[in-house]
Amino acid sequence: MSVSASAAVDDRLARRNALLLAMAQAVGAASASIVIITGSLVGYMLLEENKSLATVPVSAMVLGTALGTLPAGMIMRRFGRRPGFMAACLMGCVAGLLAAFAIFIEDFLLFSLGACLTGFANAFAQQYRFAAADTASDAFKPKAISWVMAGGVLAGIVGPQTVIWTKDAFDPILFAGTYVAQSGLALISLVLVAFLKIPKPVHVKGTPRGGRPLGQIMAQPRFIVSAACGVTSYALMSLVMTATPLAMIACGLSETDAALGIQWHVLAMFGPSFFTGSLIARFGKERIVAIGLAMLAAxxxxxxxxxxxxxxxxxxxxxxxxxxxxxxxxxxxxxDTYQPEERNMVQATNDFLVFGFVAFASFSSGQLLDVFGWSTVNWLVFPFVLLCLVLLGWLLTHERRNNAV
Structure with a gap:
């Protein structure tokens, strides 16, 4: 069988997995948007004093995602993708029921714990994009990742609509029905990921069993640059997005204006995923990253x-x-930076870095806006974008020199 024919056979499975993961992303990612939309409102409702802590549940979810990244990698490395994803869906189901119960008994700390567990389960869901690439050929990997991220478009619709349809389900206890529904969404994700077929990685001859040491992998120039660009793209997005609604209201615009702005933002985040993979295949990964960084500066x-x-x-x-x-x-x-048997720990380490910085950006955004103002929040974008562009240029120069030798 020719290489191209073999790749076509492999990509048949990859397309099936990517489609299942995209649907799971559409349903599973809605849980995060539910907490983002309602978490602060529920927090405000449950707190009798010190209403300034109302945003803690949302921050707890972000922190839970950061804390869950490394355990997600270890569990899936030990047991495989499908068992890991299924266990996370069950955890998401428990998290939704726990949050609903906390609303019924008016317990703020228990509700925050439910939000944190939602984030922990979400750390596993963040691996969907990597899992889609596990069975794909090199040519199809960017498209597989892109397909999964496109599921976020539907998540941006499913989450808000779930809130609208269920917020009064247990009237007069607001939002309790929403978190019961969140638990149901996790069960739907469980059914979808149960049909995945992703074999555990096969040991590559000539490499240490279990893969190279993590430090050796992280020392690769391509890992350093890809991690830096991923962290910068996500953290800057979180920094500016979190501050924008507050800045809009402070400038005299309405809550509706802010909500519609965030809706357009979410569509812009996930809508291009239908063709981002094709653009990467045509123009190259580094060039697409550079364009993304330029858009952040714009x-x-x-x-x-x-x-x-x-x-x-x-x-x-x-x-x-x-x-x-x-x-x-x-x-x-x-x-491009790891062997199949190294993938779980490398991907988890990358996500730990990404969501650790995202959590920091989320926590600091409001304070930066309050102390230094809207202009300062935006001026902070430029040095980080410039640093990543310099790193991309250095990587391309470094790899051309090595290939020329």
Whole structure:
């Protein structure tokens, strides 16, 4: 059998897995958006004093995602992708029921724990994009990743609509029905991932069993640059997105204006995923990452130009597009840095770095806006974008020199 024919056979399974994971992403990622939409409102409702802590449940979810990344890698390395994903879906089901119970008994700390467990389960779901690439040929890997990320478009619809349809299900106890529904979404994800077929990695001859030491892998120039670009794309997106609704309201715009702006932002984040993989295959991973970084800089430029509605909405759309190109491109770059048997720990380490910085950006965004203002939040974008562009240029130069030798 020819190489191309073999790849076609392999990619038949890869397409099946990518489609299942995209559907699981559409349903599973809705849990995170449910917490983002309702977490602060429920927190405010449950707190009798010190209402400033109302945003803690949302931060707890982000922290749970960061804490879950390394255990996710270890569990899936030991037991495989499908058992790991199924266990996470069950955890997401428990998290939703726990949060609903906390609302019924009016326990803020228990509700925050439920949000944290939702984030922990979400750490496993973040591996969907890597799992889609596990059975794919090198040519199909960017498209497989892109397909899964495209599932986020539906998640951006499923999450808000779930809140709207279920918030009064246990009237007068607001949002309890929403978290019962979140538990149901986790069960749907469980059914989808149960049909995955991803064999455990086969040991590559000539390499240490279990793969190279993690430090050796992380020392590769391509790992350093891909991780830096992934962290920067996601953390800057979180930093600016979190501050934008607050800045819009402070500038005299309405909550509806802010909500619609975030909706356009989410669509811009995930909508391009239908073709980002094809663009990567045509123009190269590094070039797409660079374009994404340039869009993040363009977002900051537009935001600094004024405080009218058009400035905020345009900046949010550019922010979403920049995240899509930058993060998916960086994810595709990362797949070049490890052998099959090394993938779980490398991917988990990468996500630990990404979501650790995202958690920090989420926590610090409001404080930066309050102390230094909207302009400072946007000026912070430029040095990090410039650093990543310099790193990309250095990587290309380094690899050309090595290939020439």
């Amino acid at each position: 977002c900051a430029i537009v935001a600094l130009m004024g405080i009218e509605l058009v400035h905020f909405w345009s900046a949010l759309i550019l922010l979403g597009l920049g995240w899509n190109f930058g993060f998916i491109g960086a994810t595709a770059m990362l797949t």
